[in-house]
Amino acid sequence: MQRRPCSPGSSPVELRDCLEELLKFTLQSHINGTLDIDHDLGFSTDFSSHLLNHNDCPDVSRLYKDLVSTLLKSVSKASCGSLDDFEDEEESNEIAEGRAELVNVLKTVNFELHVQEPFFTQLKDGLKRVEGRCAAGNYNRIQSGALILFNKCLLFEVQDVRQYPSFYAMLKAESLDNVLPGVKTLTDGVQIYRNFYSEEKELSNGVLGIHVKKSVAQPYIILARIISAYFGRSMMKI
Secondary structure: OOOOOOOOEEOOOOHHHHHHHHHHHHHHHHHHOOOOOOOOOOOOHHHHHHHHOHHHOHHHHHHHHHHHHHHHHHHHHHHHOOOOOOOOHHHHHHHHHHHHHHHHHHHOOOEEEOOOOOHHHHHHOOOOOEEEEEOOHHHHHOOOOOEEEEOOOEEEEEEEEEEEOOHHHHHHHHOHHHHOOOOOOHHHHHHHHHOOOOHHHHHHHOEEEEEEEEOOOOHHHHHHHHHHHHHHHHHHHO
C-alpha cells in the first residue's frame, strides 16, 4: 500500500503545534553534542536521554509532560510580560526575547514537509541536499528563497527547484548521493519513491528536485537558549 505524502503544509506555523518536536530535537542534539550555543541546557545529557525515553518510566513521563507544559507556559508568559514565575527580571527578559525570536522565525516559514529516516538525519548532517517530490498541489508553489520547516524542527532555505519528467530522470541528473544518500542504484531509488507515488501520478504531474540548504536561524537553537535561561536555573520548579 502506498503512503502518499500530503501536500506541504503552509504558513503560519504555530509554536504550540511544533513545540514538542522542537523539544525532542533539542534534547537529542544536546545528547549528540551538536547544540551550537555557548552554554549547555543546565542539566546532563543523561537527563536529556531519560526525558527522550520518558515512556519507559511513568515518573519520567510525568516530568517530561510537565517540562513541555512549563516550557509552553513560560514562553507564553514571557510574551505577555509576566514576571511572576521568573527568578529575576534578567531571566524574564531573556525568555521574552527568546520567545519573540522563536515566534518571528516560525513566521518566516513558507512550507512544512515531513521526511522519514534515514533521510531526515542525512538532511540534518548536510549529506542530503535535494528533496524529490511529485509536482502536485502546493509543491508547485515552492520556489527559490522559500523557507521549509522539516519535521517541525529543522529549517532549510530553498536554493533552487528543478523540474523533471520522472524520478528516474531527476535521480540521474541530480545524483543519488545528493538525493538519496546510501542508495546504490537508480532503480532502487525509483522504488523508494514508488512507496509514495504511483507511476501514473509521477508521469502525469512530473517531478521536482528541491535543492535546500540549512538556514542560519534555527528554531531549536533558540529553544535551547530559552531552556538554558529558564530551566537551567529553575529545574527544581517542575
